[in-house]
Amino acid sequence: xxxxxxxxxxxxxxxxxxxxxxxxxxxxxxxxxxxxxxxxxxxxxxxxxxxxxxxxxxxxxxxxxxxxxxxxxxxxxxxxxxxxxxxxxxxxxxxxxxxxxxxxxxxxxxxxxxxxxxxxxxxxxxxxxxxxxxxxxxxxxxxxxxxxxxxxxxxxxxxxxxxxxxxxxxxxxxxxxxxxxxxxxxxxxxxxxxxxxxxxxxxxxxxxxxxxxxxxxxxxxxxxxxxxxxxxxxxxxxxxxxxxxxxxxxxxxxxxxxxxxxxxxxxxxxxxxxxxxxxxxxxxxxxxxxxxxxxxxxxxxxxxxxxxxxxxxxxxxxxxxxxxxxxxxxxxx
Numbered sequence: 119x120x121x122x123x124x125x126x127x128x129x130x131x132x133x134x135x136x137x138x139x140x141x142x143x144x145x146x147x148x149x150x151x152x153x154x155x156x157x158x159x160x161x162x163x164x165x166x167x168x169x170x171x172x173x174x175x176x177x178x179x180x181x182x183x184x185x186x187x188x189x190x191x192x193x194x195x196x197x198x199x200x201x202x203x204x205x206x207x208x209x210x211x212x213x214x215x216x217x218x219x220x221x222x223x224x225x226x227x228x229x230x231x232x233x234x235x236x237x238x239x240x241x242x243x244x245x246x247x248x249x250x251x252x253x254x255x256x257x258x259x260x261x262x263x264x265x266x267x268x269x270x271x272x273x274x275x276x277x278x279x280x281x282x283x284x285x286x287x288x289x290x291x292x293x294x295x296x297x298x299x300x301x302x303x304x305x306x307x308x309x310x311x312x313x314x315x316x317x318x319x320x321x322x323x324x325x326x327x328x329x330x331x332x333x334x335x336x337x338x339x340x341x342x343x344x345x346x347x348x349x350x351x352x353x354x355x356x357x358x359x360x361x362x363x364x365x366x367x368x369x370x371x372x373x374x375x376x377x378x379x380x381x382x383x384x385x386x387x388x389x390x391x392x393x394x395x396x397x398x399x400x401x402x403x404x405x406x407x408x409x410x411x412x413x414x415x416x417x418x419x420x421x422x423x424x425x426x427x428x429x430x431x432x433x434x435x436x437x438x439x440x441x442x443x444x445x446x447x448x449x450x451x
Contacts, residue, residue, distance in 0.1 A: 240443035249277035261286035269337030418442025
């Protein structure tokens with residue numbers, strides 16, 4: 119049987135036990151032009167919270183009664199598609215289920231001999247692509263820039279900071295808790311780390327960025343975005359990637375109050391969606407793969423087991439009880 123997680127109702131605030139339903143259906147079979155994937159790992163990402171809202175966005179919302187949308191990686195077990203053979207490993211949008219049938223659109227082959235499968239939904243998948251294009255194309259970093267990253271110990275932020283270091287920037291990360299801050303400095307090579315849970319963010323930024331910030335990569339929004347704007351230097355850039363502090367709000371979105379800093383400092387604040395850069399994913403993956411091979415770019419996957427544990431694992435995105443890329447193992451390799 120194919121175990122699936124279905125969206126049962128749209129959450130208000132944090133998803134609870136009524137948000138999803140665990141079901142079972144027959145394993146799908148391949149129609150002409152399709153292949154069937156036995157999924158090994160599911161990607162858990164903050165963007166999934168937004169996909170559950172019945173609101174206009176860059177993707178249509180997940181429908182009530184539909185399999186929860188998610189990135190995934192697995193093995194082809196049946197194929198009637200000319201470009202995919204049984205035994206190929208692939209990554210795409212398989213959803214939170216153990217098996218999926220697809221025509222191959224938005225799927226691509228991966229090689230488990232070059233990197234473990236979870237890496238293809240992490241550093242070499244959507245989070246890594248988000249980090250790469252967000253900091254290089256949107257942030258437009260250059261050698262000597264002071265770069266501030268929020269959510270810095272997460273899947274995207276940890277890669278953003280490392281790329282900025284590779285490019286010769288001074289990098290300050292914001293994370294929650296001493297263990298994560300130690301990880302940023304000792305393992306990933308950040309120049310400094312700010313613990314937003316125990317420090318006043320304005321005082322900490324004054325200490326770690328006394329001359330201001332050239333680029334702020336925002337994963338959290340809210341108060342931290344406001345503080346970063348206050349420290350923006352002339353011609354500073356803000357790359358808006360996400361706002362995880364706001365996703366479960368039941369009282370409305372808290373927007374930036376210090377936005378006039380953009381005017382005074384001739385700054386820019388630009389949002390982006392990683393899919394806009396899809397044509398260049400292969401180039402980015404090759405460069406990041408090279409950095410990984412050279413030991414310049416470290417990858418960290420936090421893997422939990424069991425599709426039945428989807429909700430509890432998903433909520434770790436918002437409780438902060440994870441490090442690096444959050445992954446759910448849904449099937450034995």
